[in-house]
Amino acid sequence: MAENNDDQERTEQPSEKRLREAREKGDIPRSRDLSGAVVVLAGVATLISGGHQSLEHIRRIYGFGLSYGRDALFSDELPARILNMALHEAMALLAPVALATLLAALAAPILLGGLSFSAQALEPKLERLDPISGLGRIFALRGLVELAKSLAKLLLIGTVLVMVMKNWQDDLMATGRGEVGAGMVMSFGLLGHAALLFGSILALIGGADALYQKFDYNKRLRMSRQELKDESKESDGNPELKGRIRQLQFQMARKRMMQELPKADVVITNPTHFAVALRYDEGRMGAPRVIAKGVDELAQQIRLVASSHRVPLVEAPPLARALYATTQLDREIPASLYVAVAQVLAYVFQLKQAAVRGDDPPPKPKPEIDPDLMGPYKF
Template sequence: MADESAEKTEQPTSKKLQDAAEKGQIARSKDMGTAFVLIGSAAAILIFGKMLAMALLDVAQRMMQLNPKDIFETNSMFTAWGAVGEYIIPPLAGIFFIILLAGFIGNTLLGGFNFSWQAAAPKASKLNPLSGFKRMFGLQALVELLKSILKVLVVVGIAYLLLKMFFFDIMALSLMSEPNNIESALYFLAWLFLGLCASVSVIAVVDAPYQKWNHIRQLKMSLQEIKDEYKNSEGDPQIKARIRRTQMQMSMKRMMQEVPKADVIVTNPTHYAIALKYDQGKFRAPVVVAKGVDEVAMHIRKIANEHKVPVIESPALARSIYHTTELDHPIPEQLFAAVAQVLAYVYQLRMYKKGKGNRPKALAKELPIPEGYRH
């Protein structure tokens, strides 16, 4: 179990970051989301502001006009409201779409899109007064307070500069006639709004790297935590080594059970031993059913002698098969000729022992093994 008092100096692992994300703990900058929403709103007004102003003007004119025919028409009010929707809905839809898009980008740009049921679930710790007191007077609260003061100073300063810059233009609106005064008013309003929003983005530029750094700092791990995580995810090295040994023993046992079924054992004679089996109706080529070096090779030869499986000494062929053929795989075509001579000798020897043929000639010391297959 990890020591909670240990110094956390190591960067969080990918698993720690993933577990934190599943709990809803990701880097988020509220100021960045706010800045994107505000700038998106200002941009939307700049794009659709003129259309919205003309729509409002048309609505005002439509609602202010009194037609005698409409007085006696019972559905005139519903018709008027339908016209209002036809005028206003398109520009408002465009504005709302840009705001929603800006809000989504601003809130997912830093930490990405993430939804966690664990974060959404109610927690009793959030209702604990002591925890709330710590949050109110902690480091994070102090940072938020400083950001709020900085935001007020920046916004007030930028607002003063913008009003000073556009003061005479705003005063001139009273001298203009409609609809130019409405368009100009919305134009100045949008640019003033955009300037104020840009001032908020200055805070976001500072806050986003801080939130990223603070998120990583909170998730830092000690060396013991990293070791424990590795054990939990990868398994205890001692247990894994024991499992590997058990698997090797089982594999060795299965391999040794195949040795009595082999047609021939090709040896080095002491360091290598290869058990070959050839079933003409089943295999296209002889298959390696067992192989090993040193102690394993000695065990293969011992089992072969106990079950009277022919053991043939051919050092070059034994080394070649061992290094080029995997267990339970057929030998490569380049070794067909050499192995065919060995099998032919074994079959003739078997027939001779049964009294059905002449004694075979001794196996050639140099078998036809290509240069690329000599080891």
């Protein structure tokens, strides 16, 4: 009952972290039936595709035991020589099949869970030697399902093969009444078709088993809502610690911003609620860059620091709000504000020239700004 209640509580899909940890332990969905079907089909397909060469190798193996002279019959070297030649022919016959089945065995896991090499899966686990636990696994639901699958496979494959043998009974009997070569060809063909049929049935069973294994794997790794919350806290860290880290990061960024402020060419203000400092180096920058910005109290500090370092303050409320809304710190302004900012920078340059010559200050610019650029600060 406790296990059932636990399964009912685990209603959430497994997280990426849980899936990754399971893979690191070597726990990934696997279907032995699907892997077996792929291996069998690969071997059978290789044999059938090379049917003529395979028959030739088999004929030679039989011939080695039947074709020898009288002198060779009484020679001590005959058994070794025949065995050696037969082994060479057998290796030539089975090598393509072995290579195909080896590649299929390596590729089959990719169809379901992918390749996984885990050192943790190789570690010895003493609890597996416990006979009581072993009996528990055998009589558990998963063990009963595996038993039912094995019986179903045995019944299905056995029934189909018996029906095939009955259907081919006359052909099988005919192989012993004709020529040896023709009998070998027929026997080899019947064997190939039977093996192909067996592999096809196993592939159907493996496909169904793969779907079940995927479902069972996902079910085993499902999580409760509390586990998801605990994992989220573990991954994200302590909220108080994160808040403290963010506060320290903000303070450091603010300190760096104030240190860069004396290098600004101009500070554009709202005049009281917003302040944005711009710097433009024609040789290194493609456009003016925001090196400091703030609202309310921080805006007041920016104005005070700028005034103490004789950085010009220019009132342009719409432009100040648009710069604050559109441009992140230490980023270049968008192209849509080039003209407006150029007017302000030209005004600052003219203001410095007028101060040097003792002329009257130029009129303040009033750049036109698209209200949509101000974002939430339109009003």
